[in-house]
Amino acid sequence: MKTWENYIRKVEPYVPGEQPKDTGVIKLNTNENPYPVSPEVIAAVKQFDTDRLRLYPDPEASVLVDAIAERYNLSSDQVFVGVGSDDVISMCFMTFFNSDLPVFFPDISYSFYEVWADVYRVKYEKKPVDSQFRINPSDYKGKNGGIIFPNPNAPTAIYMELDSVEDIIKSNQDSVVIVDEAYIDFGGQSAVKLIEKYDNLLVVQTYSKSRSMAGMRIGYAMGNERLIKALNDVKFSVNSYTMNATSLAYGAASMKDVDYFNETVNKIISTRTRSEERLRELGFTFPESKANFIFASHRSVPASVIFEELKKRKIYVRYFAKPRIDNYLRITVGTDEQMDKLFEALAEITGDR
């Protein structure tokens, strides 16, 4: 081993869901939105002045920040933007989690939290969810260096009522509490309205799911001005130009189209309801979903077998070979047509016609 190899930062990276290269795939494995971007975004793409590409983008990302602030009735100094919520949350770990006390997050949750904690050398303690995968708010009451959890949780799709979320925030006013609301638009109530009440709350959302823009990479955090300033100070110490000129323009256009947003979100919710009924008939059980995915287990056929069989039929879902959840599949809610093809394949695989 070369000496320099001793000084490499050793990390076990997060493994994102597969992006298959072949065509004709039904892709239900990374919780993307099956519907196109808003027509306002398409118009913005057509109007985009390519001369903008010659110049550095606005380091303050003002058009995007302002559009988000307006949509959520906040002031612009209460909004921070980043390259997907992954970038935003990564910045949050760097900015807020510097205590000697452990950061708390659920044991069954977004597996990236552990990776950021490791890469930034943050101490952490995973709080086990209960036998039905529910987060217990009373687990989040000991001394800690910060708290983060998704609501709805991933990969379980379980939503925690806002009262319980508030209970966690209220009981931890010496720490920053981050509520990762990647999936909140699919039926949950956002904690954004609690920002006025709690200066230790940061709400993180994304364009990747409810706004059909995973490929654009836009995420944002909303919170007290002092939290947002701290995030911007760190951002400007790492990379001033995180948001490129196109994401600023297209992101702002998307945020303004509330009608289209409501229409597509409602379509996904109704397909989810229908999918839950059909999955139940096929012998699956799952917690009630308030996200754009369903976390399902079959009564007799192992999840790993179903996963492989679906893949052979060019249907991709997500499978995690991890303790407690290795008999579950995380199935993204697609269009009705995509889901019908999935059910046909599942009926064949499970022998339930």
Ligand code: PMP
């Ligand atoms: N939080 C949760 C809970 C997620 O499932 C995801 C999607 N992988 C993200 C954050 C990150 O999403 P993005 O970076 O696309 O905004």
